[in-house]
Amino acid sequence: MPTGVALRDAREQLFAAAERILLRDGPNALTSRAVTTEAGCAKGVLHRHFADFDAFLAELVLDRIARVEAQGTALCASAGTGTVTGNLADALTELFGSSVAVGIVALITFRDDLRARLRRSRPAGVPVLTEAAAMIAAYLAAERRLGRLAADADVDTLSPTLIGAGHLLFADRKAGRPEPEAVRKVVAAVVAGVVREPTP
Incomplete structure (x- = not known):
């Protein structure tokens, strides 16, 4: 997804992307860049919705x-x-x-x-x-x-x-x-x- 295009329900899309990475590659592969790449969005989208990556992971849990x-x-x-x-x-x-x-x-x-x-x-x-x-x-x-x-x-x-x-x-x-x-x-x-x- 190109930068600047709004994600519908960004949180759920980011959560789903994180789960796919977690299941496919394990916790070691889970980074903010990996999640946004998997979700098809700019890295800034994650930081717009969450204070930091650990805050994102805590919300996922x-x-x-x-x-x-x-x-x-x-x-x-x-x-x-x-x-x-x-x-x-x-x-x-x-x-x-x-x-x-x-x-x-x-x-x-x-x-x-x-x-x-x-x-x-x-x-x-x-x-x-x-x-x-x-x-x-x-x-x-x-x-x-x-x-x-x-x-x-x-x-x-x-x-x-x-x-x-x-x-x-x-x-x-x-x-x-x-x-x-x-x-x-x-x-x-x-x-x-x-x-x-x-x-x-």
Whole structure:
């Protein structure tokens, strides 16, 4: 895009460009020049919308956290329908399947300044993964209230266990996505002792 031509929804275009670079080339390749080149705009466009590159990256992470929170609302609404194992497997696949969440975690780990900036508003845990664990915990608590999980099911331990296992399944960008059955198998193993519903 030539310099001087306005971008429609510049923030989203820049975020999408950053995600493509992150997924294709990893966090080391993510620079302001790479992002604006990928988005097809002048470098000044990014700095017109964000104070600096770390501010841009922090907003990208916060935007993706908002998406996880929206996914959590839909997941909680599914409590009592389908199977617990199936719902959890679908949630992990949606969360990690595009590899965006995996890439964001790598980015946060890679950039000290970004991590420090995010710590101002999110002092504990790894952003995105912490919100994902909260999403799973809320869903499991809803299923426990409905009697589809054991009354003593420790959702605060099960949820990070599921997130960690899901992250490991999807973390290898080169190997491609795991098969749906592999995701279901891991979920079933984690929740086997607490699920109180018939196996389909």
